[in-house]
Amino acid sequence: xxxxxxxxxxxxxxxxxxxxxxxxxxxxxxxxxxxxxxxxxxxxxxxxxxxxxxxxxxxxxxxxxxxxxxxxxxxxxxxxxxxxxxxxxxxxxxxxxxxxxxxxxxxxxxxxxxxxxxxxxxxxxxxxxxxxxxxxxxxxxxxxxxxxxxxxxxxxxxxxxxxxxxxxxxxxxxxxxxxxxxxxxxxxxxxxxxxxxxxxxxxxxxxxxxxxxxxxxxxxxxxxxxxxxxxxxxxxxxxxxxxxxxxxxxxxxxxxxxxxxxxxxxxxxxxxxxxxxxxxxxxxxxxxxxxxxxxxxxxxxxxxxxxxxxx
Amino acid sequence: xxxxxxxxxxxxxxxxxxxxxxxxxxxxxxxxxxxxxxxxxxxxxxxxxxxxxxxxxxxxxxxxxxxxxxxxxxxxxxxxxxxxxxxxxxxxxxxxxxxxxxxxxxxxxxxxxxxxxxxxxxxxxxxxxxxxxxxxxxxxxxxxxxxxxxxxxxxxxxxxxxxxxxxxxxxxxxxxxxxxxxxxxxxxxxxxxxxxxxxxxxxxxxxxxxxxxxxxxxxxxxxxxxxxxxxxxxxxxxxxxxxxxxxxxxxxxxxxxxxxxxxxxxxxxxxxxxxxxxxxxxxxxxxxxxxxxxxxxxxxxxxxxxxx
Numbered sequence: 001x002x003x004x005x006x007x008x009x010x011x012x013x014x015x016x017x018x019x020x021x022x023x024x025x026x027x028x029x030x031x032x033x034x035x036x037x038x039x040x041x042x043x044x045x046x047x048x049x050x051x052x053x054x055x056x057x058x059x060x061x062x063x064x065x066x067x068x069x070x071x072x073x074x075x076x077x078x079x080x081x082x083x084x085x086x087x088x089x090x091x092x093x094x095x096x097x098x099x100x101x102x103x104x105x106x107x108x109x110x111x112x113x114x115x116x117x118x119x120x121x122x123x124x125x126x127x128x129x130x131x132x133x134x135x136x137x138x139x140x141x142x143x144x145x146x147x148x149x150x151x152x153x154x155x156x157x158x159x160x161x162x163x164x165x166x167x168x169x170x171x172x173x174x175x176x177x178x179x180x181x182x183x184x185x186x187x188x189x190x191x192x193x194x195x196x197x198x199x200x201x202x203x204x205x206x207x208x209x210x211x212x213x214x215x216x217x218x219x220x221x222x223x224x225x226x227x228x229x230x231x232x233x234x235x236x237x238x239x240x241x242x243x244x245x246x247x248x249x250x251x252x253x254x255x256x257x258x259x260x261x262x263x264x265x266x267x268x269x270x271x272x273x274x275x276x277x278x279x280x281x282x283x284x285x286x287x288x289x290x291x292x293x294x295x296x297x298x299x300x301x302x303x304x305x306x307x308x309x310x311x
Numbered sequence: 312x313x314x315x316x317x318x319x320x321x322x323x324x325x326x327x328x329x330x331x332x333x334x335x336x337x338x339x340x341x342x343x344x345x346x347x348x349x350x351x352x353x354x355x356x357x358x359x360x361x362x363x364x365x366x367x368x369x370x371x372x373x374x375x376x377x378x379x380x381x382x383x384x385x386x387x388x389x390x391x392x393x394x395x396x397x398x399x400x401x402x403x404x405x406x407x408x409x410x411x412x413x414x415x416x417x418x419x420x421x422x423x424x425x426x427x428x429x430x431x432x433x434x435x436x437x438x439x440x441x442x443x444x445x446x447x448x449x450x451x452x453x454x455x456x457x458x459x460x461x462x463x464x465x466x467x468x469x470x471x472x473x474x475x476x477x478x479x480x481x482x483x484x485x486x487x488x489x490x491x492x493x494x495x496x497x498x499x500x501x502x503x504x505x506x507x508x509x510x511x512x513x514x515x516x517x518x519x520x521x522x523x524x525x526x527x528x529x530x531x532x533x534x535x536x537x538x539x540x541x542x543x544x545x546x547x548x549x550x551x552x553x554x555x556x557x558x559x560x561x562x563x564x565x566x567x568x569x570x571x572x573x574x575x576x577x578x579x580x581x582x583x584x585x586x587x588x589x590x591x592x593x594x595x596x597x598x599x600x601x602x603x604x605x606x607x608x609x610x611x612x613x614x615x616x617x618x619x
Contacts, residue, residue, distance in 0.1 A: 015324045015349045018597045025557035055443065055552040068551060100375060138379065248379025252328035257338045257350070295346040 001275065003308060004089040005040035006232070006290040007031065009300050012051070012059065016295050023051075025058035025069060029083065031297070036084025038301040039308070043080075044090040044288045045124070047117040050097050063120045073123035089286040090230055091121035092130045092178065092204075099135035099143050106135075106143060107156055114164045122171035128230045128285070129173050130204040131164065133157065133190070136182040137246050150184055157184075158197065165199040176229035178204040179213075181240070182250035187213030191223045202229025207269050208236035208261055208292075213245070217269070218277045231278065231287045235267030236260060261292030263300050265307035275311060312619040315585070318610060319366030319399035320359055320603055321534065321592040322373065327352050330380045330390070349600075352380070352387075356394035358600055363607040366399035367391060368590050369431060371424065384430035399588045400435030400532065401428045402479070408441045408461040409454040409485060421465030425474050435532045435588060436469060436476045437506040438462070440494060441485040445551045448485045455490055459497035466502035475531045477506030482514035482543060482562070483553045491515065495526060504531035508592070509571060510563050516542035520576055527583045534592040535610070537569030538562055561595040565602050567609040574617065581618030 010031070012022055021027045035043065048061040057068035060076065070076040077087070098109035114131060121129040134140060134157060141148050161177065168175040179190040187210060194203060203224045209232075210217045221228065238260045244253040251260045264271075278287075289308070291300040329351035332338055338347045348354060359367055369377070381387040388398055403424040407413040421438070428436050440458050441447070450458075462478065469476045478495060480486060486494045495505060507530045513519050523530065540562060547553055556562075566573055591610070596602035611619070 012325075014326045014328055016346055017349065019325060020595060020597055021559060023555045024559045026559050054554075056555055057552040058555055058557055069557075249326075249328050249376065252350075254329065254380070257329055257332045257334060257347075259341050293342065295342065295344055 001278075002042075002284070002286045003040070004042035004044055004286050004288050005035050005038070005301070005304065006044040006046070006288050008044065008046045008092070009291055009294045009297055011294045012048070023056050023058060028058065028060050032080060032083040032085050034298055034301055038305040040289070040301070040304070041084060041086045042089050042286070043085055044092060044290070045088055047091050047093040047113070047120060049113050049116070063116055063123075066120075073120070077124065088124040088126055090128050090130060090288055091117055091124065091126055092132070093117040094132040096132065096135035096139060099139040101143075103143060103156075107160055111160055111163065114160070115167055118164065118168050118171060118173060118175075121173055127173060128176055129168055130176040130178050130230055131161070132183065133161065133177040133179050133185050133193070134183040136180075136250055137184060138182075138248050138250070140184060154184060154193070158193070161201060162197060162199050165197070165201045169200055174200060174202055174229045176202045176204040178206050178232070179209065180206070181209045181212035182245045186245065187215035188220050188223070191220065194224065194227065202227045204230045204232060206232040206234055207271070207274060208234035208267065211269060212236055212238055212240055212260065214240075217274055221274070221277050221281060225281045228278075228281070228283050228285070230285060231283065232290050233264060233271060233287055234290045234292055235262045235264045235269045235271075237262060237267045259293050263291035263293045263303045264289060265303060265310070266293065271311055312611070312615055314619070316619050317365040317399070317588050318363060318607065319368050319588050319590040320364045321368040321402070321590050321594070322370050323592070323594045324349070324355060324599055326373065326376045327355055328376070352390065353394075356391055356396050358603060360395045362603045363611055364396065364591075364603070366397045366588060366590075368399050368435070368437070369401040369433070371402060371404075371427075374427065384427065384432075388432045398431045398433040399590060400433045400437055401431065402437050402439070404439045405458070405461055405465075406442050408458045409447060409450055411457050414457065414461060417461045418464045421461065421476075422468045425465065425469045425472055425476075428474055429472050434473070434475060435506065436474050437479040437532065437534065438465070438476050439479050439481055439484060443483050444485050444487055444549045445483070445553075448487065448549065450485055450490065455486065455494055455497055458486065459494060462503045463499045466499060470502040475504050476502070477504045477531045479506040479508055479534065480511055480515070481508075481554075482511050483548050487548065488515045488517065491517075492525070495529060500529060505529040506532050506534060508534035508536065509573075509576065510536045510538035510569070513571060514538055514540055514543050514562060515548065519571065520579060523576060523579050527579070527585070530585070532587055533589045535566055535589050536592045537564040537566050537571050537573065539564060539569045541570060563593070563595040565593055565596065565605045565609070566591070567613060568605070573614065577614045577617050
């Protein structure tokens, strides 16, 4: 397995003690050393334009940030190499941020920043760029005026994905789709959607998200054998018994506060079985290690190192 | 203590993901850390009351999540009231206000912010007048007048709805040291007020005592905070993305932890007999609960002996 470590370990959105330092460049510069010390020399970057709007260019998660601080992606890559990180395997865009206001704004902004994320991924030497295929159910419902018109929304989603896939292909990248447990294409619904797409679009197999959505991860893998573009190892103990996935903040179950995602090895996903199934399917791409219980980032890095050592 | 001043706290807590955590003990045991102390509005509002605050100023970038959790502004306001906390105001940014073609869009956004704040039962719409200086400044007189016309229209609408807008200048804003006073003069004093951010004015290089004495009739509320940087050079204020420093340097400190003449300024506030909301803004603090307590102690035990 070729592992890479996701800098999504750093949660910028939610309140936590000492959260503010995560907006300064020095924090991210040091993070490279921490990841390298944990044995991780290749990384994933979540592409988050949200921080561009506030001028938070110390957070290296967009083309604007990187070019503001390092002028070019090439210089940023050289900086990473000098600081223990050999390269970037994957860039992930979650366009949920744009799911507010009006439908055309969502698809327009998702298209714009999707193209930008693809450009960023290409300049960073990635082979894959992955897109959260829909925003959360709750947000889509709010965007559509309180009524889920799934067919209409997915029709436009299909057009968006096919356009981005063509752009990615032009730049030598593969577009992958991540289907979080809170989205319209949760669980094994993604397979039928992928079957309908034109162009080269692959699946981002995200273990915890599939499991929380009630899917059999190995069955989804089998159904999409040959079109797995990237794999995310994420862990969980969460069982969604009361449709938390439909709520405003689905990663924070309102009725029963709990950590939906855990660090790797702290949950109950069958990674040994999934690893064996991936090897049997001939998957030889990167596996992104994404610990999601990130209040203590250094601890999460070392927990992940222990997880890999014992897998 | 007398009762001229009501103390509020600007909500810089990032997304607070829960309304209320009822299974607090079980949740704590999941990772046995202090994270669960900062994840629900129930406890955040308790901290406000416990540390001596009467109000909270909302951040507009939190509204989607707040409304997701509470359903309506009125539900949030009632929940806060149950904790002994009022909504004092909300921040707002008039991006693109210097661009004539954007006038209608900027005014519409400002009026929408007034409506939102009214629904939350707040009073002060503390309004950054424009974009960052970098990429937009320096402005000529026409640019300033364009901003002023937006503020006048939003202000008139606000007054009609029982809201006061207060110009809240930032040290990196397009209206800056050279012309921020001119902008105040260009606006209508009947409906455009001023929210004096004590640190921002000094970071720009202005004299906060002189500023207060000059504009005390326009000042409707405060963002009270300290700084250790008295007059930041133009080349820094006018550079790109300067609000957050690469090396972790903090522009803002809790009252009493920086270099501002806080007691002297407060004596001027007392002499004028200001009555109303004073909001602590502790952006940059690594620990908001500690910052809230430190700030409240200073306001009440140090400044409160002069005037309250």
